[in-house]
Amino acid sequence: MSQVTLISGVERRRVWSDEQKQALVAEACEPGSSVARIARRADLRPSQLYRWRRDLAKPAATAFAAVTVSPEPLPVAEQPVLVVELGGAVLRIAANASPALVSTAIRSLRR
Structure with missing residues (x-):
């Protein structure tokens, strides 16, 4: 039963x-x-x-990043082609950096 x-x-x-x-x-x-x-x-x-x-948990702040475009070109040998500032971290990307290296470095900034 x-x-x-x-x-x-x-x-x-x-x-x-x-x-x-x-x-x-x-x-x-x-x-x-x-x-x-x-x-x-x-x-x-x-x-x-x-x-x-x-x-x-406090929601992560989602916003667009400020971008400054310089009218004069930067010399490749002396300065990076792209500078990314995110959350206090600064990433300088050289012109000859591989796409895999750049994507890995940008992903590490999000952590």
Whole structure:
């Protein structure tokens, strides 16, 4: 014989306030804490805590970078052809740089 569970009444999702989410995420981020244990105590899944942590993180600033174009050409031997400044980092790209090297260097700036 199998067991049947009846749920009476209206089943609905729980609503967590931002303060509750922030408190649980902060607790999960403490050194030595266990996300699984915190999730079990709050009766939710660990993946929910990870999602809240991602959602509550400050969004990355997305904007266009300022570009300055110089009317006089730069000598190739003395100065780079392209200078990229991003987040305080400066990348100077020489005229003879390979495309693979340039793409790897630009990807490393995003980290």
